[in-house]
Amino acid sequence: MQSPSDRQQAIWLALASIPRGRVVSYGQLAQLAGLPGRARLVGQVLSKLPRDSKLPWHRVLNAQGRLSLPTGSVRYAEQRRRLEDEGIIFIDDRINLKSFAWQP
């Protein structure tokens, strides 16, 4: 395993700070990590997190309030289940960001 880059760590840190029951978009998380405009980097980092990670990777969705994973995939189902467990409500495979987006 390579030593984690500082960008990666910044993203992990920001991710860890998201409270339960709230969500952020990739772009927003990048911004929180001090990396404005690096939304796609966030995606790359999240995709590499270990399955047993304690980090709340599921609290990150795209700017449309939808999960950026193939609908029907195992990962999709898990992310959605975790969010619903936290009280987040889906309507037509999407959530209302006005209600659940985290505002630091």
Add this chain to the structure above:
DNA sequence: CAAGGGGCTGTCA
């Protein structure tokens, strides 16, 4: 060192 591609976004038709 070049090329590919990714859990994206904002804008516009």
Add this chain to the structure above:
DNA sequence: TTGACAGCCCCTT
């Protein structure tokens, strides 16, 4: 509301 498009940045091959 939805889809296409062009930016965007950088890790992995």
